[in-house]
Amino acid sequence: MIRYAHLIPLLPLAAFFINIAVGRRLPRKGDWVSLGAIALGLAISIGIFYEVFRAYDPNFKYHVVFPWLDLGGRFVVQGGILIDNITAVMLLVVTGVSTFVHLYSIGYMHGDPRYSRFFAYLSIFSFSMLGLVLSDSFFFMYIFWELVGLSSYLLIGFWFEKKSASDAGKKAFIVNRVGDFGFLLGFLLLFATTGALGFDEVFQAIREGRIEGTLLTLAGIGIFCGAIGKSAQFPLHVWLPDAMEGPTPVSALIHAATMVAAGVYLVGRVYPIFTPDAFLFIAYVGLITLFITATIALTARDIKKVLAYSTCSQLGFMILGLGVGGYTAGLAHLMTHAAFKACLFLGSGSVIHAVHSQDIFEMGGLWKKMKITAATFIIATMAIAGIPGFSGFYSKDMILAAALEFGMRNPQHMILFAVTLLTAGMTAFYMSRLVILTFFGKPRDPHKFDHAHESPANMWVPLVVLAVLSLGFWYKVPFAEKGWFEVLVPKPASAVSVAAPVHPAPAAHAESSSEAARETEEAGHPAPSHAAEHDEHLVHRAHSIAMYSSVGVAGTGILLALVVYLFGWINPERVASALRPLHTFLVNKWYFDELYEATAVNGTKALSRALGWFDLHVVDGLVNLCAQLGVWVSFLVGKFDDAVVDGAVNGVATATIESGSFFRRFQTGKLYHYVYVLAGGVLIIFLLKVF
C-alpha cells in the first residue's frame, strides 16, 4: 500500500484540474470527482497507517527519492517521499478531515453558484497539504507550504463579493507571507552553510558541525517563523479569526486539521535542528499565543470567532509543548485536536445553517431542536476542555506534564507551566460558555429558534464520526502505561551538538543545554544510575501533578461557566462592567489589528507613498531629463544636417547650374563667332610660337 503513497496528493491534483476545467458540465457539478479523489486518498492512507501500525516500529521509515531538477549535472534537486510514523498519522488526519469536509460541503454549499469551483479549491488545498506532509526536503516543503498559502487564500476569499471575505483572504495571505519569508531565510541559511536541502542531509551536516551556535539558532528561529505564520502564533495570529469569513467547511478544513497544523508539523519535522535557545523562543511564542488568544475567546460573541481563537490557543499549546521538549505531546495534541476541532467547526456550521446567525447571544435552547449536533458538540467540547476519557485530556495532559517537567528542571521558566495551566482552565470556561449559550437555557431569539432544525444526514454523519474519534480510548487504552502514539512517535535525537557551546552561555542556556546533553546521553549510553532514578522520579511526579491540576482547572472552568451562564448566580454583565477597561481591551482583541493598522499597514502605505513620490519625481525626472537631452541633441544634429550636409549637396548642384549657364553663353550658334575664335586661337598660337 505504501508504494501508492504518491497517489495520495496526485489524486486531488487531478480532481482540481478536472473540476476547474469541466466541473460545471459534469453530473452533480463534479463534487464526486473531488470527493472520490480524497476518499481514495483516505483509503490509501488507512492502508499505510495499517501497515505502519502493524509494524509497530518506532524507527519505521519509507523514503523514495527521484531526481526532480537537474541543474547541469553539478547540482540535482531531489524530490522525494518520506513516510515515517508521524507522516502516516498526519496523512490519516489530513485525508480523514478533508474527506469529512468534502462530504459536509455537499450539503453546506448546496446551490452555491460556484459549487464546482469550491470543490476544485478544496482539492488543490488537499493536494498542497498532503504534498507538504509527504515532502522529504526543505525545498519541497517550502513549495507546498506556499501552495497551502495560495489555496487557503482562494478558499477564505471564496465569497469574494463580500468585502470582508476578500479582505480576510488578502490578510491571511499577506500575514502568512511575512512568516514564509522567515522560513525561506531560515532554510536558505541552512542551504548556504550545509549545501543540503533534504531533511536527513541537513541533520547529518549539523551533526558534523557545519553550522552551529548563533547561526543555527537563527536558522531555527527563521524556520519557526514559517510556523508562526501558518499556525497563527503571536504576533502573526491576526489572520486566523478573520479567516472565519470563509465558508464554514473551509474553517473546519483550514483551522482544524490542515493549514494551521502545517506549522506544528514543520516544527516536528525539523525538530533536530533547533538549539536550546531556539526551543526557548518557540516555547515562549507558544505561551504568549495560548494566553492572549484564550483571553480574547473569553469575550467573543461570534460562535466561529470563539472557535477560531480557541484554535489559536490550542496551537499555542502544541508549539509550547514542542518548545519545552514535549515532542510527542505536541504532535499528539495536533492529532487529537484535528478530530475534535473539526467536529466543533462542522457543528458550528450546522448551527449556523439552522439559525442563520453566528451570534451566540441570539441562540440558546437549541438542544431541543438539534440533538445530534448538540451531543457531538458537547463531546468535542469535553475533549478540548480536557475531561478525562476524552482525547484532549490525553494530549493536553502530556503537554502540561512536559511544561512542568521543563519548569522543574529550570525553575526560572516555571511560568511556562503556570500560565499554561491557567489557560487550560480558561479553555474549559469559554468552551462551556459557548455550549451553554448555544444549546441550553431559554431561546433568546424565539423567531430564529422556531426556524431551527436538525441538519441533513450528510452533515451530521461526519459530526458523529468525528465525535467518536474525540473519545480518549482511540489514543490510549484507559489506565495503560503508554498510548500507541507515544510508542510510535518518540522524540528524535537532537542533531545539535551541545558539547562545545560557541558563546558563553547565560544561566538559561546552560541549563537547557545540560538537559539536551542528558538526552543525547540517554540516546547514546546509559547515564549514571542515580541520576536516571532521580530523573524518572521527577518525570513521574511532573506527570501526576500535571494530571491532577489539569483535571482540577478543567473542572473549575466548566463549573464557573455553569454558575455564570446556566444557573445565573453571577451576572456576567456586572462582572464585565466591574472590569470595564479589561473587558473593552479583550473585546478589541488586545488592539492587535489596530496596532498593525497603525504600524505595519500605515507604515507600508507611507513608504509606498514616499517611493511613489521618488518614482514620480526623481526617477521620472531623470528619464525625462534624458529624453529632453535627446531632443536637444537631435535638434542640433538636425540643424547640422540641414546646413552642412544638405548645403554641400545643394552647393554642388548650384555650382553645376551656375557654371552651365555661364558656359552656355559661349555656345552662340553663330558661325562667324566660331571663326573669330578659331582665327584668334591660330593667331595666339602663332604669336606664342614666334616670341
Next chain:
Amino acid sequence: MGLDKLLVISAALFCCGLYTILTRRNAVAVLMGVELILNSANINFVAFSHYVSRLIGGQIFAVFVIVLAAAEAAVALAIFLRLYATTGSVEVDMADHLQG
C-alpha cells in the same frame, strides 16, 4: 619667281578668304571665302612640293584638295537649299540654331 613670293600670294589669298568668311552674311559668299582659303592652301602645297621636297606628292595632294572642295561645295550648297526651304533665307547670322 621664288618660294617666298608664292607664300606671300598664298597668305594674301588666305587673308582675303578669311575676311570674306568673317564679313559676308550670305552663306554662298562665305562658301566662296572657304574656297579661297582652300586654294591658298593648294598654292602652298604646290610651292613646297616644287621648291622644298622636289617630289610630286604635294601636287597630288592639291588635286585631292580640289576634289574635296568640289564635294564640300556640293554638300554645303545642299545644306543651304534646305536652310532656305526651312527659314526663307541663307543669312548665316540668322542661322544660329546651334546656340546653347
